[in-house]
Amino acid sequence: MLPLSSCLHSCICFYAVLLLVALLILYPRFVKMRRYRNQAAEADIPPGSCGLPLIGETIQFMAAMNNGRGFYDFVRARRLSRYGNCFKTNILGLPQVFVSSTESARKILNNESGKFTKRYIKSIAELVGDQSLLCASHGHHKLIRGCLSYLFSTSSVSVFIKQFDELVVKSLGSWQDGDKIVVLHQATEITFKAMCRMLMSLENEPELQMLQEDITHVCEAMLAFPIRLPWTRFYKGLKARKRIMSSLDLIMTERRRCSHGNQKDFMQCLLVEDEKAGSDETYRMTDTEIKDNILTMIIAGQDTTASAITWMVKYLGENQDVLDTLRAEQLHRAEKMSPGQFLTLEDLAEMPYASKVVKESLRMASVVPWFPRLALQDCEIEGFKIKKGWNVNVDATSIHLDPNQYNEPNKFNPSRFNDDSKAPYSFLAFGMGARTCLGVNMAKAMMLVFLHRLITTYKWKVMDSDSSIEKWTLFSRLKSGCPVQVTCINHGKDVTST
Numbered sequence: 001m002l003p004l005s006s007c008l009h010s011c012i013c014f015y016a017v018l019l020l021v022a023l024l025i026l027y028p029r030f031v032k033m034r035r036y037r038n039q040a041a042e043a044d045i046p047p048g049s050c051g052l053p054l055i056g057e058t059i060q061f062m063a064a065m066n067n068g069r070g071f072y073d074f075v076r077a078r079r080l081s082r083y084g085n086c087f088k089t090n091i092l093g094l095p096q097v098f099v100s101s102t103e104s105a106r107k108i109l110n111n112e113s114g115k116f117t118k119r120y121i122k123s124i125a126e127l128v129g130d131q132s133l134l135c136a137s138h139g140h141h142k143l144i145r146g147c148l149s150y151l152f153s154t155s156s157v158s159v160f161i162k163q164f165d166e167l168v169v170k171s172l173g174s175w176q177d178g179d180k181i182v183v184l185h186q187a188t189e190i191t192f193k194a195m196c197r198m199l200m201s202l203e204n205e206p207e208l209q210m211l212q213e214d215i216t217h218v219c220e221a222m223l224a225f226p227i228r229l230p231w232t233r234f235y236k237g238l239k240a241r242k243r244i245m246s247s248l249d250l251i252m253t254e255r256r257r258c259s260h261g262n263q264k265d266f267m268q269c270l271l272v273e274d275e276k277a278g279s280d281e282t283y284r285m286t287d288t289e290i291k292d293n294i295l296t297m298i299i300a301g302q303d304t305t306a307s308a309i310t311w312m313v314k315y316l317g318e319n320q321d322v323l324d325t326l327r328a329e330q331l332h333r334a335e336k337m338s339p340g341q342f343l344t345l346e347d348l349a350e351m352p353y354a355s356k357v358v359k360e361s362l363r364m365a366s367v368v369p370w371f372p373r374l375a376l377q378d379c380e381i382e383g384f385k386i387k388k389g390w391n392v393n394v395d396a397t398s399i400h401l402d403p404n405q406y407n408e409p410n411k412f413n414p415s416r417f418n419d420d421s422k423a424p425y426s427f428l429a430f431g432m433g434a435r436t437c438l439g440v441n442m443a444k445a446m447m448l449v450f451l452h453r454l455i456t457t458y459k460w461k462v463m464d465s466d467s468s469i470e471k472w473t474l475f476s477r478l479k480s481g482c483p484v485q486v487t488c489i490n491h492g493k494d495v496t497s498t
């Protein structure tokens, strides 16, 4: 028995070794074959890494959010050094494609043949409300946008410019010679007050302060994990939303009780329209739609504009030649105005160089870095297959910094907009297509008014040239807030004496 069992044992060992050797030889070939087969199957899928199972490249994305270069750095790193104009990744288990050519931007933002819809995250809808313009489905969005668009008419913008100028003059008038000012803080305060006044005539300081705190909670929660525990950012955001909704409810009830009051603000227009529409059977916005969209407009209009103003002041501080040209134009305009006069839409139309400064600042800053959409059907972008259900993001930042679109794209050069020869879809600061920013004219007007008052009243020196981006913000925001030291200039007219 023993010799037989020992013989059997040797035999097994021999075959085991043979199998192992065969495996060692064959395995690399097998892996190579499999990779080849996968490549063949995925040849027309955008290049990129899907990262780890389930979580994909979420950790790398979060790490980018946490570094001073901002979450766009995640995209920049992949696009520039690895994959090119179109790549695929996976964040939080969702396939994400980033595209950065003007042709793809046209296809996606124009929503050719209804292939794309706006992508929104469910937790964001809980915070801004599922009746918000940002989250509404295609058909519903059209109805609500129709009701809101007319609020942004030229006459509304004209009224708004005067109100905004009043606020800027008051705020800048309180600065003292030599003061250190954080531009972002000042701009945020002014734009917030302007939004609240335009939307619902809210001017009471304690109420404004409470609302501002709640809006900040909601914005912070929009980027947080949707965990509903009392100490989480998401939970605090939900609570803040609830308080905001209650306040809006109170204001609306009061307006109806006092048979509309005298206010000529957005809320009043929507309430009156609501009643008119009720009688002739056209579409009427419900109270929830009105409230969700008032909140949406505060969020969409305040931080974006304040961030854009801050970047603009920083770029100007770094580009003395541009500043000199701009100051000459603006002082000339100031001389044409009588003391105490507020700016008008017509005045702003007479500021060609300042308008280019605004446009160039928006291009360089790309305050909204990319626009998320959802593919509603299988389609093709940049020669790659896009599958139904994938998220496709139009990378506006890359387009704004593409040397094929803009010569020396990292140079702050407003004169590049001297002619109108830029390619379609190469300037996307306010988006394009059916989802174009509703407040585009107001945003530009706010930037021009702030610029005019700042440059005709003060000289300034940027105290911190750090370009780091703030962590965990929805929009590209300068971390330092752009602290400046201001010096009053006396050019013979006291525009702040109102």
Ligand code: HEM
Pocket: 133, 134, 145, 296, 297, 298, 300, 301, 302, 304, 305, 308, 367, 368, 370, 371, 372, 428, 429, 430, 431, 432, 434, 435, 436, 437, 438, 439, 440, 442, 443, 444
């Ligand atoms: C410099 C300031 C601003 C910038 C850079 C900006 C940028 C944008 C962009 C890029 C979009 C489109 C996003 C997409 O397609 O996914 C958008 C949408 C929107 N913006 Fe602005 N915005 C600014 C100021 C404002 C202001 C002042 C308001 C209004 C009070 C406003 C209200 C809206 C609304 C309501 C939408 C949603 C439109 C829709 O989905 O139909 N924005 N904004």
